[in-house]
Amino acid sequence: MAPIQNSRVIFNSIPEGYPVPGETLIIENESIDLDNDPLGGGVLVQIVCISVDPYLRSRMREPHVPSYAPAFTLHKPIHNHAVARVLRSENADVKPGQHLYGWFDFAHYQIVDAEGLKRMRILPEGSGVPWSVYVGVGGMPGQTAYYGWKELEPKKARRHLSGETIYISTAAGPVGCTVMQLAKAAGLKVIASAGQETKLQFLRELGADVVFNYKTADLDDVLKEHAPLDIYWDHVGGKTLDTVLPRMKVHGRILIVGHMSSYNNAPDPVYNLDRFLALRIKMLGFLVIDHDEKYSKEFYEVVPGKIARGELKYNETVVRSLEEAPQLILDVQQGNNFGKAVIVLADD
Amino acid sequence: MAPIQNSRVIFNSIPEGYPVPGETLIIENESIDLDNDPLGGGVLVQIVCISVDPYLRSRMREPHVPSYAPAFTLHKPIHNHAVARVLRSENADVKPGQHLYGWFDFAHYQIVDAEGLKRMRILPEGSGVPWSVYVGVGGMPGQTAYYGWKELEPKKARRHLSGETIYISTAAGPVGCTVMQLAKAAGLKVIASAGQETKLQFLRELGADVVFNYKTADLDDVLKEHAPLDIYWDHVGGKTLDTVLPRMKVHGRILIVGHMSSYNNAPDPVYNLDRFLALRIKMLGFLVIDHDEKYSKEFYEVVPGKIARGELKYNETVVRSLEEAPQLILDVQQGNNFGKAVIVLADD
Structure with missing residues (x-):
């Protein structure tokens, strides 16, 4: 297959006050060859859904200002907790078709190298909840x-x-x-x-x-x-x-x-x-x-099941294109979303 | 012996800003018969030394304002942590000559009834440190x-x-x-x-x-x-x-x-x-x-000994009359004392 366009949300300028769609965050395309681009011992994934959270605003800052989450890099894609499906893999532990949870770019496709792969979690298949749950009540x-x-x-x-x-x-x-x-x-x-x-x-x-x-x-x-x-x-x-x-x-x-x-x-x-x-x-x-090591095992054993059985309820605000991401990010800052804000780019 | 005059420091008015000597706090005398006044099952004591602490300011407030220590009562004597020597006792556990630690009035003499006595601690005799230590580094x-x-x-x-x-x-x-x-x-x-x-x-x-x-x-x-x-x-x-x-x-x-x-x-x-x-x-x-029950035993076992051996050093600002108490209380608010502020009224 020939290279295709992969659109991504880019951190274009540091906002004062609320982030401005089309100024703070812009959409840019890169070319990606899904069949042939080298993976560096990692994987090529298709992003299924990306979380939009209030704390993202704190990452749109000058890099020298200290905070708990790293500043976004100007003119690079922003990223956040997301679920992605593996398309190709050079890692023996990760198979095509599996779903990963971790920090992914606001993009349709991404190559994650061997080092980046270490920070990903393989999600269970067939747990009975939509993937978006894993960036919401079943995620961070x-x-x-x-x-x-x-x-x-x-x-x-x-x-x-x-x-x-x-x-x-x-x-x-x-x-x-x-x-x-x-x-x-x-x-x-x-x-x-x-x-x-x-x-x-x-x-x-x-x-x-x-x-x-x-x-x-x-x-x-x-x-x-x-x-x-x-x-x-x-x-x-x-x-x-x-x-x-x-x-x-x-x-x-x-x-x-x-x-x-x-x-x-x-x-x-x-x-x-x-x-x-x-x-x-x-x-x-x-x-x-800070508390992930202490509680994450218990969390994944308990919470997705509770959600699947309807014991833990939630709401979502969903958009279905990357182009809507900058506005959704602003909406979350202004409280205009209802429940978990999520960008869903693929259904499985 | 005939009744004698017992001078006391009275809470006369609620201050705005710093407490004003002679206005917020005044000296008044009462008559007390050291030999014959009834003790209600308690003790008559002579106050040896009284602590002056920064937090006393918070007690000079309207009684309805909540805080961690009770408000002083207008037109009554103020009180604080002090050491007092027992002159007479109607309580089998407390002997004349013993020293008590607890909240006592800013006064020379005071009758503490059976109920009040329950909140007092009997201090050890001959521990090698001055009594004032027990309202300072060896006290609260x-x-x-x-x-x-x-x-x-x-x-x-x-x-x-x-x-x-x-x-x-x-x-x-x-x-x-x-x-x-x-x-x-x-x-x-x-x-x-x-x-x-x-x-x-x-x-x-x-x-x-x-x-x-x-x-x-x-x-x-x-x-x-x-x-x-x-x-x-x-x-x-x-x-x-x-x-x-x-x-x-x-x-x-x-x-x-x-x-x-x-x-x-x-x-x-x-x-x-x-x-x-x-x-x-x-x-x-x-x-x-809040932590007295957990640590007080250990404290009295460890700290007075450290002070006696010179391992724990301290400084004191001492005044030797009740008449100077209102000014000392103000000095503590303004940081004009050096080290523990204490009123010493008797030497043993």
């Missing part, structure tokens, strides 16, 4: 929820003993809704917020005890009525965190999982840190990769 | 340092392996200088700050690796040169905490032990909380009483 976001939940060691409700109270911001996303379902299953009282009526409805269906729209309700009023909180699962930071701090219980725990309020803006000031001493609060910055 | 401040140090689980220096780096703010105080000596004994690199040359000299003598005056040096410049930090032992909060956050190491720990910056002022805004995720910081509000 689900792992964030599952591992973080384990680390929090929440007190479950028992006979004559009610469970703890948790507030989850951006609860309709794949991390939030997974935490919510784990929390409800353990008998906790769950307070959950989102910014759209469809999302709020989803949270009600999942059984959240208190659901509110953070764009219209006053957070402090809600917490005054339904707190104090044992746990705050924070995806937002800034003013939300500042409002939550005085509403924590003594020995309350805060898990910092994201800081949406400052991805695209200067950070809000936080004033209520004197509550740390008064309430002996514990606050942890939580990053999924 | 020393316990704060000792228990907090244990909870931090610092990595000691071992052969071919250097220890962690710790920054201690207000390091010349009784908590700070105890942490400093524990840290040096464990081989950590210690960065320590204070606001007076005499204090800095004391820190150098104790072996701090980096000593600076926080009033004249630029904290960020110091940390740029000597950080990143594994541990920040925070007595200050506010701008200091904000400057420290980006200078922490990955998985750095912050112990919030005080927040001097907001005892007398509105809190400073803190902006750098996004570092929690990037660096996976753990921050804990630490209060000594």
Whole structure:
């Protein structure tokens, strides 16, 4: 077969504020020969689906600025967690037709060399869930929820003993809704917020005890009525965190999982840190990769099965072309998606 | 003996900003009959020495404002950790001449009833250290340092392996200088700050690796040169905490032990909380009483002996009359004392 065009999403410029489709991120084509291009002991894959996550914004920065995930390289393809099907392989452990999970380019095809292959996981075939699940509740976001939940060691409700109270911001996303379902299953009282009526409805269906729209309700009023909180699962930071701090219980725990309020803006000031001493609060910055070795085996044994049996519900916002990726990335920053945002490029 | 005058320090008004001697706190006399006043199954004591600590400011508040220590009651005597000698006793377990440690009034004499007596500790006689030690490095401040140090689980220096780096703010105080000596004994690199040359000299003598005056040096410049930090032992909060956050190491720990910056002022805004995720910081509000059960036995077995043998050094600012207490309390808020501030009212 002759070489074909492989379109890819390129990091074109460092944004100030929100990333601008067609400026921050552009589409470019390269030529690829699926039959003959050398693989360097690795594999040629076709990308099946790619995850779009809030944290991607933090990677669109100057390379010298330190952060937990490496900066994207200007004028190179961006990449993220994805599922890809093997078309050709020079590695004895990986067969054509198998599906891999790992960081892949926003592209249709990619060659992964022997070194890159070491960081990939071979996914099980026939598990009864769509591949997109493995970049959502069955992938990094689900792992964030599952591992973080384990680390929090929440007190479950028992006979004559009610469970703890948790507030989850951006609860309709794949991390939030997974935490919510784990929390409800353990008998906790769950307070959950989102910014759209469809999302709020989803949270009600999942059984959240208190659901509110953070764009219209006053957070402090809600917490005054339904707190104090044992746990705050924070995806937002800034003013939300500042409002939550005085509403924590003594020995309350805060898990910092994201800081949406400052991805695209200067950070809000936080004033209520004197509550740390008064309430002996514990606050942890939580990053999924730190806990992968401890929990990933258990995660893959437990979670995909729960999803297949309908015990763990989720929602997706799907686009079916790479050309829509820059807009979807912006939508996720602005909360205009509903549930896990994913680019699906192939059906199997 | 006829009744005598017992002078006491009374909480007269709630301050805005710094407490004003003669206005916030005033001296009043009551009449007490040392021979005949009823004890309610408790004891009559003479106060030997009373501790003056930074946290006392947080107790001079409206009673409805929640905090970790109860608000002082208006028009009643203030109280704090003190050592008192038993003059009379109606309790079989407590003998005249014994010394008690606990919360006593800022007064010369006090009757403690049976209920109050339950919260007192009988101190050992003849331990070779002055009684004032038991409200300083051998009391609550020393316990704060000792228990907090244990909870931090610092990595000691071992052969071919250097220890962690710790920054201690207000390091010349009784908590700070105890942490400093524990840290040096464990081989950590210690960065320590204070606001007076005499204090800095004391820190150098104790072996701090980096000593600076926080009033004249630029904290960020110091940390740029000597950080990143594994541990920040925070007595200050506010701008200091904000400057420290980006200078922490990955998985750095912050112990919030005080927040001097907001005892007398509105809190400073803190902006750098996004570092929690990037660096996976753990921050804990630490209060000594939460850990008393776990560590107090060990503390009394270990620490007074170390002090008696000169292995744990300290400094004191001593006043010898109750009339000077309101000014000493203000001095502690403004950092004008050097080392443990204590009111000594009797020599044995």
